[in-house]
Structure formats: C-alpha cells, structure tokens
Amino acid sequence: MVDVIKQRLDSLREVMKREKLAAFIFPSTDAHQSEYVAPHWQGREWISGFNGSAGIAVVTLTKAALWTDSRYFLAAEQQLKGTEYQLMKQRVEGTPTVAQWLGEQLAEVDSPEVGLDGMVNSYHETQALVAELRQKGGITVRTNFDPLDIIWKDRPSIPDFPVEIQPLEYAGETFQSKLSRIRKALRVLHADGMLVSALDDIAWTLNLRGTDVHCVPVFVSYLLISSNKVSLFVDERKLTPQVTAYLAENGVSLYKYNKVEDELRTYSEYNILLDGDETSYRLWKAVKCQEIVSSASPIPVMKAVKNETEVKGFRRAMLRDGIAMVKFLRWLKPAVEMGGQTEMSVDRKLTSLRSEQPLFRDISFDTIAGYQEHGAIVHYEATTQTDAQLRPEGMILIDSGAQYQDGTTDITRTIALGPVSEKMKRIYTLVLKAHIQIELVKFPDGASGTQLDAVGRRCLWREGLNYLHGTGHGVGSYLSVHEGPHQIRMEWKPTPLRAGMTITDEPGIYLAQRAGAFATRKSSAICFRIRYGTIWTTFYFGHGTRQTERHTRCWRPALIPVDTTPMKFTGLQRNGSTGASLPLRAWAAQVCRLSATRPRTIVFGQTCSFWALMRAKRPSISVWKSRRPARTTATSRQMRKQATPKNTSRA
DSSP: OHHHHHHHHHHHHHHHHHTTOSEEEEOSOOTTOOSSOOGGGOHHHHHHOOOOSSOEEEEESSOEEEEEOGGGHHHHHHHTTTSSEEEEETTSTTOOOHHHHHHHHTTTSSSOEEEEBTTTSBHHHHHHHHHHHHHTTSOEEEOBOOTHHHHOTTOOOOOOOOBEEOOHHHHOSOHHHHHHHHHHHHHHTTOSOEEEOOHHHHHHHHTEEOOSBTTBOOOOOEEEEOSSOEEEEOOGGGBOHHHHHHHHHTTEEEEOGGGHHHHHHTOOSSEEEEOTTTSBHHHHHHOOSSEEEEOOOSHHHHHHBOOHHHHHHHHHHHHHHHHHHHHHHHHHHHHHHHSOOBHHHHHHHHHHHHHTSTTEEEESSOOEEEEGGGGGSTTOOOOTTTOOBOOSSSEEEEEEOEEETTEEOOEEEEEEOSOOOHHHHHHHHHHHHHHHHHHHOOBOTTOBHHHHHHHHHHHHHTTTOOOSSOSEEEOOSSSOSSEEEEEESSSOOOOBOOTTBEEEEOOEEEEOOSSSOEEEEOBEEEEEEEEEEEEEEEEEETTEEEEEEEEEEEEEEEEOOOOOOOOOOTTOOOOTTTOOOOOHHHHHHHHHHHTTTSOOOEEOOSSOOHHHHHHHOOSSEEOOOOSSOOOOSHHHHHHHHHOOGGGOSOO
C-alpha cells in the first residue's frame, strides 16, 4: 500500500505542476458535506490511505500531511506508517492548523496558489481558509479544479441505487406538513426559499430513503424550496414508478442532479437561505438573486425533535436491538472458551442476530470490535491483517448499531471475557459511573449538551482522567446514526435540548500504553421527555412539620430498554431499620452494583419503590410517567399525614 500511495502522490504532483499549484487540499466530505460519503467522494482516503470518517489531507510539491481528531490518532498512525504523510493531531497543543502549516511550507514559493475542489468544501470553511491564507504571505486559493478527475482512473461513479418511500406509519408526519413548517420557519427568517444540501435533511423532509451511502439510508440529491415550488435534483434512474407518482402527487418537480447549479443561477425569488456549513462553495457562488440569507438551516432542529410515532418506533427498535444484543452476550463467552473466535467473527455473529429481528435493514455503522490493545484504538475496525484471536481473558469493546425501518440504534458494551486486572476494574467502574450520572441528570429547559457533559466527566476528572471525544450525539429516525445539531461534548454547543430529542450517552476511557493497553466504554440511547417534577420543601414548626410543594418543569432522560436479560433481584435488600421500601436512588445504586458486569433493562421513573417493581414480575421494567412523584419511604408518607395547620406554631 505504501508504494501505491507514493505512485498516487507522484501522479498528483505532476498535475499540480502543470496547473501551477503549490498545494492541494483533500477534505473527507462530499458535495453535501456528509460525514459518511459514497465511494465516488472518498478522495482523501484514496490519496492518503487513511480511511477514518474525519480528516484533511494536504499535499505540497515536496511534503504531505494529514489532520484528524483524537478518535483516529492511533488508527491514522498505523495507516500512514511508511508513507510521507505527517500526522497532525487536532486539538493537541503545538499542532498547527492547515493554514499555518501551508504558510510555513510555502514561505519560499513565489506567488503560491493552493487548490481545492469548491464542490466538496463548504462555503464557511473555504471562506475562512481563504482569509487565513491571505494573511500567510498572500497565498491565493483556486476552487474550480479537481485533480482526481484526471489521476483517479477507476473512480467510482455517483451511486444510482433505488429510492423508496418511508411509510407514514414510521415517519409520523406527512411531507406536506413538514413543508408547511419549513416555509413558516423561512418566513420568520425573512427568506423566500432555501437550498437543502444535507442528504439526511432531504430524506427526512420528503419521507424518502435510499442506499447510496454505506450504513446511512439516504440518496444523492439536492432539494430547492421556494415560496410556491419544490424542486428535487436527482438521477431519475433512481426513482421507481411508485416514487415518481408519490412526488408528482405532492407537487415536487424533478430535475437532473447536475442541473442544480444552473437552477441556482436562474433562481427568481428575491432572496434565498443558504447554510454555509452545508452548502458547497461552488453552489454558493452560483447564486445570482438579490440577497443571500446566511443562516443555519431550520430543518436539523425539526428533524432532531422526534414526533410521537418516531419516539415509539425508536423504543421498539431499541428493544429489538437489545434482544439481539442479549442473545449475542449469551453466546459470546462460551464461544470464546471453545476457541476459534476472532474480532471479525463476533462482528458477523452480532450482525446475523440483528438481521433476525423484524424491520432490520442494515447496520448503522461498521462495527467496532476491539480486543485488548485493539480496544484502545478509537473507531478501530478489524481487517484480515489485524483480526485478533479472542481468548478467555481480558476485555473486548464492541461498539455497534443497526438500522431498523422504525429507528436507528447505537450501543457500546465492554465485556470481560475472563480474568481482568484491578486497573481494568477500576477504569470500568469510573466509566460506568459517568454513564449513570448522565442517565440520571435532571435539567431545565434550554440547557445545552456542553453543560451536561461536565456532569458525566466529573467522576473521571476527580481521578485525573479525561477523553477528547464527545460524550453523546444525536441519533436519527432510520437515518444517520450521527445527527445534529444537539450534542453532549466539551466544545460549546449552544443548541438547547428539547423533549423528543434522541441522543447517546457514551463516555469512555482509552488507555493506549504499550503494556496493558485496553479501553472501556459504555453507551445507551436515551430520549428526552418532559417531567413535571415535584420539589418538596419542609419547614419545621415546633414538633410538627408542614410541607409546601412547588412544581417545576424540567427535562430528564427517559432510558430506553436496551437489553432484556432477566435480572435476579434476590440481592436487593429492604431498608433494614424500618422495613420500608428503598427510595429510588438507593435502589438504583444496588441495581447498578448487581449489574456492573451485565446488561440491564431498566427505565427509571421519577419515583418508584423496589417492591412496586418487584410486583411487576417482569424481566424488563419500564416506568415512564409520573405526574406527581412522591417519596416512597414510610417516613415521608407519615410526614405528609402530620402536616396540619395546628402544628404551625413555633415552640
């Protein structure tokens, strides 16, 4: 592979010399600023050999460098080994930006010009780069040239797989209803129309799905919404007669995919809304109307808040996925003890168990199955060269998910296959604590994911531990497993968290030391729900008590039942002093201790006693709604009975 990369770099540099370019930049995105892209747009991987989902490759006439984030530091180091690429670790002190590095490398070049494909680079990123490079010795940028069209001889074509309709029973809202909400949002922003470039936004708006991108049910297209017209730019070979009739019925006009640039030039409305993070630089520059309203697209926020149908589908999908996961966990340890299992074989087994579940369509991302030191490689993906043999010792990290037609899943489990070290136990416990803290947090409307992030990291920070990746990301409804704009991470993300949003909870620690490298991570998907909690404040007057209650509106994660392994509650004890049922927190603490090494299927309500849950006699317990969560101890009930006006005099 090293020789292949060298040949590709040599070919690129020949073209660069011919075009008078001092450097060229290859992003990881496509023409729609997608995270996961079709093979046609995997140019950065082709020119560098690095296959991570995030990264930027920069090539000059003499040097090459690749920038990526902490998820891929180890993977990139291994994949770039032997090539001339220098690994640039983003967010690590001392690492230069792309512009800073180019400024240093091109300092001795007369009138340097840097090339990039304006069709796959967003407007905002390109503008920022142009401004920064201008300050680095007057470096100019060319945006109308793609050398891959010349040097990539067997470049895959743009995919043309069939498009299908997402039924209303799973979508929960018609296209016309969504269109009405979008146009209303545009009027608030004083925009006459908008260009939708993000593929998952288009799929959600039209209630259509596709298979153009691996693991993501989207189709390559553009959507232009104006005050009285909706235009879809797509390869018509992808449209079945049923889909064509559906679009015609809803008043959607069809155009060829490559005609979007021409249509923007002749766009007749006074202004148009363009999202600079989603719209390519080239398409932005093609617009000739009177005004461009530069603003974030209103669609991602709408899409992030799931309707009731989508929430129910999400819960059903998580339950089915949990069944598959429990079957897998029951199979795993005996299979490893018998021998012959590898990282890739357990991946295949888990996928086969998921495929047995109703409405299964695909995996939601390539499974990460990392045994021992491989687990310390964030976003590790086993290959035939790295496929490790599993032994009944140590831990394996499995991060996986599935696409069901009614919901998308993402679940991570770190499983002990045999004896583990005390250090592993300690780190595992800390990560579990962080996971539980996020699950149990209660917060007011308008809080951001950045504020919640500190809640989860607190117990790790106390031990001097931290991780650079995010704590949680949004999850689509049979769409992308990574969905914005809401996130839980250290970087400031002002998007307020709303009821109906689905998000993951996945803290993790990756220890990559040469000796005893391992990782532990735990993730579940949660859905935010409105809770009208009751806060009891007790005032003491004499020998009696008087309680006043206040109601506050707050958000609380409602845990989705991920795993359905029956749990034995014999180890749970009642309150030894009073014989009363344990309060929720004490009960939950015992449950967590019992289930620290096994999957659990519990959805915590605001209040529920241990014996109430025992009476349910169900392996999977789900407590969702509590309008007036009262205390569960006998003492609290007695206090309420005693709260009378005659006891209000001060002693």
